[in-house]
Amino acid sequence: MLDAAAIFFAERGYHATAMRDIARVANVTPGAVYFHVATKHALLVAVYQEGVDRIIRHFDEAIAEEYDPVKRFRCAIQAHLESILDESAYARVIVRVLPEDVPEATEELKRQRERYEERFRALIDGLHLPQGRNPKLMRLLLIGALNWTPVWYRGSIGGLDPVVDEMVASFGIQPTRRTSKK
Amino acid sequence: MLDAAAIFFAERGYHATAMRDIARVANVTPGAVYFHVATKHALLVAVYQEGVDRIIRHFDEAIAEEYDPVKRFRCAIQAHLESILDESAYARVIVRVLPEDVPEATEELKRQRERYEERFRALIDGLHLPQGRNPKLMRLLLIGALNWTPVWYRGSIGGLDPVVDEMVASFGIQPTRRTSKK
DNA sequence: AAGAATGCTAAACGATCGTTTAGTTAGATA
DNA sequence: TATCTAACTAAACGATCGTTTAGCATTCTT
Numbered sequence: 576m577l578d579a580a581a582i583f584f585a586e587r588g589y590h591a592t593a594m595r596d597i598a599r600v601a602n603v604t605p606g607a608v609y610f611h612v613a614t615k616h617a618l619l620v621a622v623y624q625e626g627v628d629r630i631i632r633h634f635d636e637a638i639a640e641e642y643d644p645v646k647r648f649r650c651a652i653q654a655h656l657e658s659i660l661d662e663s664a665y666a667r668v669i670v671r672v673l674p675e676d677v678p679e680a681t682e683e684l685k686r687q688r689e690r691y692e693e694r695f696r697a698l699i700d701g702l703h704l705p706q707g708r709n710p711k712l713m714r715l716l717l718i719g720a721l722n723w724t725p726v727w728y729r730g731s732i733g734g735l736d737p738v739v740d741e742m743v744a745s746f747g748i749q750p751t752r753r754t755s756k757k
Numbered sequence: 758m759l760d761a762a763a764i765f766f767a768e769r770g771y772h773a774t775a776m777r778d779i780a781r782v783a784n785v786t787p788g789a790v791y792f793h794v795a796t797k798h799a800l801l802v803a804v805y806q807e808g809v810d811r812i813i814r815h816f817d818e819a820i821a822e823e824y825d826p827v828k829r830f831r832c833a834i835q836a837h838l839e840s841i842l843d844e845s846a847y848a849r850v851i852v853r854v855l856p857e858d859v860p861e862a863t864e865e866l867k868r869q870r871e872r873y874e875e876r877f878r879a880l881i882d883g884l885h886l887p888q889g890r891n892p893k894l895m896r897l898l899l900i901g902a903l904n905w906t907p908v909w910y911r912g913s914i915g916g917l918d919p920v921v922d923e924m925v926a927s928f929g930i931q932p933t934r935r936t937s938k939k
Numbered sequence: 940a941a942g943a944a945t946g947c948t949a950a951a952c953g954a955t956c957g958t959t960t961a962g963t964t965a966g967a968t969a
Numbered sequence: 970t971a972t973c974t975a976a977c978t979a980a981a982c983g984a985t986c987g988t989t990t991a992g993c994a995t996t997c998t999t
Contacts, residue, residue, distance in 0.1 A: 588858060590772035594987060606989080607947050615987065673908060676770060712923040715909050716902040723901025726855060741894040745927050776957060786978050788959080793976090797957065 585667035626665035644701040758783040767849035808847035826883040
């Protein structure tokens with residue numbers, strides 16, 4: 576039932592999804608849904624939480640075996656893209672449904688989001704940026720570029736690798752080759 | 758009346774906006790709205806079109822007097838951010854409401870969007886990227902980073918300039934000379 | 940075996956949605 | 970002045986929304 580909710584929230588967004596839609600796909604009656612959750616936005620929070628849990632798990636596993644900050648950076652980007660483009664709908668809900676979309680749950684959704692984005696903060700603090708770069712802004716721009724991918728990515732360009740490459744080429748530190756310190 | 762619609766669509770999104778909301782803010786009756794537009798999604802299309810017109814106008818004016826590709830790049834980024842963060846609600850609708858949100862208008866909305874993003878294609882073709890960079894992917898990532906800013910930008914960090922700087926530092930070509938900014 | 944708790948169905952609640960309809964007003968036109 | 974038209978109001982339409990209620994079946998507890 577959470578699965579059905581995740582799919583609809585991820586695909587159509589919060590307001591375009593009816594409780595009846597979710598119930599129908601889950602093969603139950605609308606009333607049955609309300610036996611498990613109190614309100615629609617509580618259902619969203621449950622899905623959101625599961626989504627953050629999953630994307631965090633995937634993120635942590637991806638960088639667990641890497642100790643070079645630059646490689647960790649790359650792995651994290653790849654893991655994030657896998658989560659929101661390939662994997663289950665849960666992670667995509669986090670990107671699709673903005674906290675402000677649901678006033679009754681805004682604060683809770685922000686808190687959940689923060690739980691994950693905190694990881695990016697630590698990751699970026701790990702790499703030492705060229706001077707003049709602002710780590711906070713860079714993080715926000717990176718997350719933006721990442722989270723916008725569901726808008727255009729259709730899976731047919733040759734997999735995720737080219738996207739990861741371009742992402743690293745833009746935001747990552749220039750590979751040691753060819754860049755002399757100015 | 759278009760103004761009221763733009764504000765609501767930009768602020769709450771399409772599905773969370775009721776025709777009655779728009780009518781009330783425009784100081785008319787719901788019926789009056791339907792004297793001017795046939796359906797809700799036709800109203801959105803009208804707002805979208807006006808939004809694209811405005812952001813294109815602002816974009817073109819910003820780069821009109823610049824001939825150096827790198828400076829044009831910077832001006833364009835700044836103009837885009839001004840449009841969706843500072844200026845009227847029309848441009849923000851383009852970023853907030855995705856074509857897929859409104860199945861009845863998806864194709865038309867995509868067409869309008871394309872009308873603007875085409876400008877970015879030309880702009881990026883203007884700069885010659887380091888080899889290994891993919892202009893199409895870079896454009897998509899840049900637009901993502903740009904269009905995600907309304908999610909986090911709250912206007913108090915010190916204006917748009919630091920954001921523009923960071924955006925250029927990530928996506929722009931590295932300036933050949935020593936960084937002599939300010 | 941008896942009762943309580945669990946997970947559900949069938950049906951409905953009032954509210955709100957996008958939209959329509961019939962009638963009214965104000966200004967331009969003849 | 971009489972007529973026409975553009976722009977609106979007041980009121981309602983059916984549909985759908987989130988949610989509630991009453992009751993039925995199954996399982997667990999004692």
